[in-house]
Amino acid sequence: MPxxxxxxxxxxxxxxxxxxxxxxxxxLILVSLALIPVRGLRLGVDFAGGTEMQVRFDPGVAVSxxxxxxxxxxxxxxEDPAVVRFGDPSAREFLVKFKGGxxxxxxxxxLTAEQAVTASxxxxxxxxxxxxxxxxxxxxERVDFVGPRVGQELRSDGLWALxxxxxxxxxxxxxxxxxxxxxxxxxxxxxxxLVTSGIWVILGFEFDLRVLAALLAIIGYSLNDTxxxxxxxxxxxxLRTKAALRDVLNQxxxxxxxxxxxxxxxxxxxxxxxxFLGGEMIRPFALAMLIGVxxxxxxxxxxxxxxxxxxxGGDSSQESGKAKAASAT
Amino acid sequence: MSGLKWRxxxxxxxxxxxxxxxxxxxxxxxxxxxxxxxPDEGLRLGLDLQGxxxxxxxxxxxxxxxxxxxxxxxxLVESLADQGVQAGSIVVKPGQLEVAGVDPxxxxxxxxALAEYNSLQAVEGDQGAENYELTADWEEEIRDRTMxxxxxxxxxxxxxxxxxxxxxxxxxxxxxRVLVQIPGGQIDRSRARELLKSxxxxxxxxxxxxxxxxxxxxxxxxxxxPSDQExxxxxxxxSEQVIAAYLLPEAADITGDYLDDARxxxxxxxxxxxxxxxxxxGGRIFGKLTEENIGSQLAIILDDKVYSAPVVRxxxxxxxQIEGRYTVQQAADLAVVLRAGAxxxxxxxxxxxxxxxxxGQDSILSGTRASILxxxxxxxxxxxxxxLSGLYASVALLFNLVMLIGVMSLxxxxxxxxxxxxxxxxxxxxxxxxxxxFERIREELRSGKTPRTAIARGFDKANSTVLDANCTTLIxxxxxxxxxxxxxxxxxxxxxxxxxxxxxxxxxxxRTAFMLYPGGRSVQKMSI
Numbered sequence: 086m087p088x089x090x091x092x093x094x095x096x097x098x099x100x101x102x103x104x105x106x107x108x109x110x111x112x113l114i115l116v117s118l119a120l121i122p123v124r125g126l127r128l129g130v131d132f133a134g135g136t137e138m139q140v141r142f143d144p145g146v147a148v149s150x151x152x153x154x155x156x157x158x159x160x161x162x163x164e165d166p167a168v169v170r171f172g173d174p175s176a177r178e179f180l181v182k183f184k185g186g187x188x189x190x191x192x193x194x195x196l197t198a199e200q201a202v203t204a205s206x207x208x209x210x211x212x213x214x215x216x217x218x219x220x221x222x223x224x225x226e227r228v229d230f231v232g233p234r235v236g237q238e239l240r241s242d243g244l245w246a247l248x249x250x251x252x253x254x255x256x257x258x259x260x261x262x263x264x265x266x267x268x269x270x271x272x273x274x275x276x277x278x279l280v281t282s283g284i285w286v287i288l289g290f291e292f293d294l295r296v297l298a299a300l301l302a303i304i305g306y307s308l309n310d311t312x313x314x315x316x317x318x319x320x321x322x323x324l325r326t327k328a329a330l331r332d333v334l335n336q337x338x339x340x341x342x343x344x345x346x347x348x349x350x351x352x353x354x355x356x357x358x359x360x361f362l363g364g365e366m367i368r369p370f371a372l373a374m375l376i377g378v379x380x381x382x383x384x385x386x387x388x389x390x391x392x393x394x395x396x397x398g399g400d401s402s403q404e405s406g407k408a409k410a411a412s413a414t
Numbered sequence: 415m416s417g418l419k420w421r422x423x424x425x426x427x428x429x430x431x432x433x434x435x436x437x438x439x440x441x442x443x444x445x446x447x448x449x450x451x452x453p454d455e456g457l458r459l460g461l462d463l464q465g466x467x468x469x470x471x472x473x474x475x476x477x478x479x480x481x482x483x484x485x486x487x488x489x490l491v492e493s494l495a496d497q498g499v500q501a502g503s504i505v506v507k508p509g510q511l512e513v514a515g516v517d518p519x520x521x522x523x524x525x526x527a528l529a530e531y532n533s534l535q536a537v538e539g540d541q542g543a544e545n546y547e548l549t550a551d552w553e554e555e556i557r558d559r560t561m562x563x564x565x566x567x568x569x570x571x572x573x574x575x576x577x578x579x580x581x582x583x584x585x586x587x588x589x590x591r592v593l594v595q596i597p598g599g600q601i602d603r604s605r606a607r608e609l610l611k612s613x614x615x616x617x618x619x620x621x622x623x624x625x626x627x628x629x630x631x632x633x634x635x636x637x638x639x640p641s642d643q644e645x646x647x648x649x650x651x652x653s654e655q656v657i658a659a660y661l662l663p664e665a666a667d668i669t670g671d672y673l674d675d676a677r678x679x680x681x682x683x684x685x686x687x688x689x690x691x692x693x694x695x696g697g698r699i700f701g702k703l704t705e706e707n708i709g710s711q712l713a714i715i716l717d718d719k720v721y722s723a724p725v726v727r728x729x730x731x732x733x734x735q736i737e738g739r740y741t742v743q744q745a746a747d748l749a750v751v752l753r754a755g756a757x758x759x760x761x762x763x764x765x766x767x768x769x770x771x772x773x774g775q776d777s778i779l780s781g782t783r784a785s786i787l788x789x790x791x792x793x794x795x796x797x798x799x800x801x802l803s804g805l806y807a808s809v810a811l812l813f814n815l816v817m818l819i820g821v822m823s824l825x826x827x828x829x830x831x832x833x834x835x836x837x838x839x840x841x842x843x844x845x846x847x848x849x850x851x852f853e854r855i856r857e858e859l860r861s862g863k864t865p866r867t868a869i870a871r872g873f874d875k876a877n878s879t880v881l882d883a884n885c886t887t888l889i890x891x892x893x894x895x896x897x898x899x900x901x902x903x904x905x906x907x908x909x910x911x912x913x914x915x916x917x918x919x920x921x922x923x924x925r926t927a928f929m930l931y932p933g934g935r936s937v938q939k940m941s942i
Contacts, residue, residue: 088799093860139773187763209766210604225603226773230766235470239899246897250890257889261882298832298902301894302839302909305887309843312886313850316879344853348846351795355788355842359835362787364780366462366773367835374839 091343099338100331103391110280110388117283126286129293130229132243134236136186138209139227142177146221153179156219162211172365178226181212186230243297250304251275258312266315268396270308273389277307280384281377290369299373306352307381310345311389317341318393330397334390342386349382418929425926429813432820439823456823460830462901463778465598465771467606471568472764475590476509478560479548481758483511485675485691486531499523507545514543559677561586563758568592570716571609579609591764598771616670616752620703621711621723623661631659646713648720660713660720667703670716672696676752678745681737686745688736690752697732705729714752722748767900781834788838789815796845800852802941806927807848814844814919818912827911830904840912847884847920851876852942865940869928873921880920888913 130137142148150168157166163183171178187207209228216223231239251274258267278300285296317337325333353375360371438452446452461468483506490511491504499520505512511534513524524544528534533552537545548556565586572594573582579596587593596606625631628645632638639645639661648658676690692700704712704726711723714736724736736748793811796804818840822829855872863871888910895906932940 088801090799093856186766207604207607210607224770224772225768226770228603228766228768230763232472232762232764234472235765242897246893249897250893253889253893254886257886261885294898294902295832298894298898298905301890302887302905305890305909306843308886308890309846309883312883313879316882320875340857341853344846344849347799347849347853348843351792351845351849352839352842354791354795355838358788358791359784359838362780362784363835363838364777364784366777366831367781367784370832370835 089343091346093343095339095342096335097339097342098335099386100335100391100394102387103394106383106387107391110276110384114279114283117279117286120286124286124289127289127291128240129291129296130182130231130236131293132231132236132240134231134233135182135184136208136228136230138181138212138225138229139171140179140181140213140216140223141226142179142220143222143224144177146177146223148177148179148220150179152220153181153216156215157181157212160211160215160219162215163208166212183208183212186232239294243294246297246301247278247304250301251278254304254308258315262315262319265396266319266393269389269392270311270315272392273311273384274304274308276384276388277303277377277381280380281373284376284380285373290372293369295367295370296373299370299377302374303377303381306378307384310348310381310385313344314338314341314385314390315393318390331394334394338386338390345382345385349378352378418926418933421926422930425813425923429816432816435820435823436816439819453823455826457819458826458828459774459778460828460833460901460904461595461597461767461774462769462831463774463781463829465769465774467594467596467598467601467603468767468900469594469610469763470587470765471564471592471594471610471761473561473564473590473592473761474759475557475560477759478556479509479553480506481675482533482548482552482556483509486534487511490527490531494524494527497523497527499527509547510537511546512543513546557589560759561590561592564761565592567757568594568610568761572596572606579606592761598769598774603768616673617666617715618668618670618700618703619662619713619715620667620707621660621662621713624711624723625659627656628659631661646715646718646720648723658720658723660711660723662713662715666715668692668696668699670752672699673752675758676749678742678749679735685737686740686742688740688745688749688752689733690736690749691733692731694732700734701729701731704731704734714748777831777834781831781838785834785838785841788841792841792845796848800848800942803852803855803928806924807845807852809927810848810919810923811841811844813923814912814915815841817915817918818908821911821915822908827907828904829908830901832901833904833908836905836908836912840908840916843887844912844916844919847876847880847916848924850879850883851920851924855940855942859940859942865932865937866934868940869932873925873928877921880917884913884917 150170153168154166157163157168163185165183167180167182169180171180185208187209209225209230213223213225251271254274255267255271258270281300281303282292285292290296314337317340318334321333321337321340322330356371356375356378360368360375363371434451435453435456438446439456441452446456447454487504487506503514505514513528528536528546533549534546535549537547565584569584572579573584579601582594582596584595585593594610601609622643623631623634625634628647631645642664644662644664646660646662647656648660649655650657672692672695674691674693674696676688679687679689681687707726708728710726712726713723714721722736727737740748789811793808796807796811798804800807815837818837851872854876855868858868858871859865891906891909891913895903895910898906
């Protein structure tokens with residue numbers, strides 16, 4: 086007997102739960118949207134601009150978040166720095182975030198090009214100096230600085246990338262399948278983006294380039310799932326031209342269920358190992374991907390397939406669906 | 415059967431070659447370069463893994479355009495004054511020249527004078543005023559020239575082969591940015607910032623004596639060269655051979671601080687030459703110097719190296735030219751050198767990504783751990799779930815990783831931390847293609863097909879599904895590559911290559927494994 090997680094003749098009525106699931110997703114998206122004005126959409130340094138410094142104090146330096154904050158406030162080198170401990174408490178590592186970074190001293194002063202560059206202030210060095218004299222010896226492990234122009238570009242490029250990816254998918258599915266399938270695939274993808282971002286907002290995490298990369302990978306991954314189900318639906322439609330569309334959809338989702346669960350499983354296993362062992366730097370990416378894979382799998386089963394039925398105008402047989410499509414053109 | 419032998423043979427050869435390439439990444443660089451066996455280069459580590467400084471330096475091109483407008487204004491005022499035309503006021507506005515308060519009588523003359531400047535074009539101005547701006551072509555020219563100058567300056571400061579930081583890279587990025595990458599462990603951040611700001615030193619000196627080599631020149635002075643004089647040499651830019659040695663006064667006759675501009679130009683026989691322009695004070699000093707030294711050689715020295723020593727033919731004040739038997743390239747290079755002492759426009763760091771070497775090392779370690787654990791879990795899972803077929807899938811997955819790393823090494827791609835994440839993700843997703851095929855085969859078996867037919871039909875039906883599913887992921891990966899910067903691009907690279915190798919592994923390698931066993935045999939039961 087082969088090892089089976091999903092018994093071969095599983096017949097779950099996924100399509101019947103489509104409406105319930107769609108309402109659930111919409112509710113989740115609404116909650117996250119409602120939370121944005123309350124909590125503010127948290128953008129990381131990549132998109133909001135500013136500086137993020139990771140510092141590690143030398144062994145033996147007694148230091149807490151409070152002392153770092155106090156020393157920085159007293160020195161006044163940067164406005165409103167945010168200080169958080171990074172990773173393990175014994176590591177004496179902190180993240181210091183503040184607005185601004187490298188700045189030309191006085192843009193209105195009449196300086197030569199060379200003088201302007203030499204006179205520019207580097208806030209990282211100011212912070213480093215203040216912490217060394219106020220707390221103790223340290224090493225700067227990481228500096229991420231994004232100026233206003235670059236931040237603006239990264240924001241618009243990021244949105245463009247998400248938009249283009251969705252558009253490319255629409256085109257691909259239209260060409261490879263038919264225009265009947267394309268809207269469902271795109272709605273499923275947009276659903277995944279919104280729900281994953283929504284969960285991210287609800288959890289109160291920051292959006293940065295890593296999360297954007299995860300969102301784009303999720304588009305690809307979730308669509309992968311959806312396409313495999315659609316592929317089977319297309320095949321079954323050709324085999325059973327007389328059957329009700331609803332039955333064909335349910336049959337197809339059930340037939341591919343085993344594959345859907347298995348692939349999500351191995352991907353989740355790899356991502357979990359990345360989340361737990363991959364280190365602090367990669368953790369946000371791994372977490373966003375974990376959420377996205379779960380959401381993507383759910384949407385492929387409960388959203389993408391039922392959507393086909395809704396778009397065809399409810400419980401009708403395939404024949405009438407085709408007739409409708411024909412009369413529409 | 416011989417077709418199958420070929421197939422297996424080709425796969426084994428491919429894997430052997432790629433395994434060597436993959437393993438070579440773990441061999442120390444020195445050993446690799448000395449030995450004939452290992453390839454010299456392999457995967458590069460991104461700055462986020464090896465540690466280092468990554469700067470995007472913004473160049474204020476607008477200022478260069480204003481400089482150019484000021485230059486054109488001065489030249490226009492001069493030529494109108496020569497013709498005795500009352501020009502009213504010509505003012506430099508942001509991006510434009512405004513000609514206002516013009517006496518109607520002289521309007522036509524001004525237009526004629528302006529028409530001679532093919533770098534300017536008329537645009538709509540405010541009531542009665544006539545405005546001019548740079549033509550698109552000329553603006554492009556200014557942009558390129560400014561970027562070339564800034565690049566030259568920053569290269570001299572950062573990645574000069576002699577004085578700079580080893581392995582650092584300075585490249586142009588887009589229209590108005592320069593990317594500066596300094597690998598870690600060699601220099602701290604503040605020192606690198608100082609280097610970025612260190613001005614190159616340009617001097618002009620009258621040549622006192624010259625010979626083919628330093629020794630030949632020294633031989634002429636029995637008691638050693640006078641204390642207030644020094645020797646500098648000129649080297650051929652390509653062969654780096656000394657082509658001339660010059661005896662020069664120690665103190666510069668004039669420095670590059672007074673130089674406003676220098677550019678490639680052409681004489682009336684269309685031979686390339688370099689024209690340059692001092693500011694008024696520099697013009698006075700230079701005028702006096704050249705007047706007193708007509709017929710002598712004038713050495714142009716940047717950071718103690720002689721770049722050129724043209725003969726002074728006449729008195730030169732503000733605007734001068736350097737003639738010689740230059741090729742276009744040499745003249746263009748000389749112009750860049752003349753402008754290279756100081757930055758002609760301000761630059762500012764617009765983005766920084768710096769990582770200490772220790773943190774990079776940590777990332778490599780934890781990334782490797784995550785990859786190994788992920789791989790182990792997926793391998794165990796396939797073996798347990800699909801038995802013999804799972805073993806095939808496991809072999810295909812291992813081959814897949816060898817291909818992925820091997821191909822990336824062959825292209826000398828850069829591995830970043832997000833790139834490692836892409837690798838782990840590939841491990842998780844790569845079995846997908848096998849799962850699609852195996853589930854299909856199981857279905858066929860359930861419907862009563864013999865193992866042989868089930869395998870054939872399974873692969874046939876799964877083929878297009880596998881291609882479709884992976885195409886879409888590939889599309890998003892390519893979009894990510896196009897829009898991503900730095901480390902994120904590394905993720906897009908591993909993800910894209912990983913998709914291609916996964917498809918190959920499933921459709922070719924797993925398939926071949928099934929051809930070997932059960933192959934043509936009619937087995938009763940299948941281990942799947």
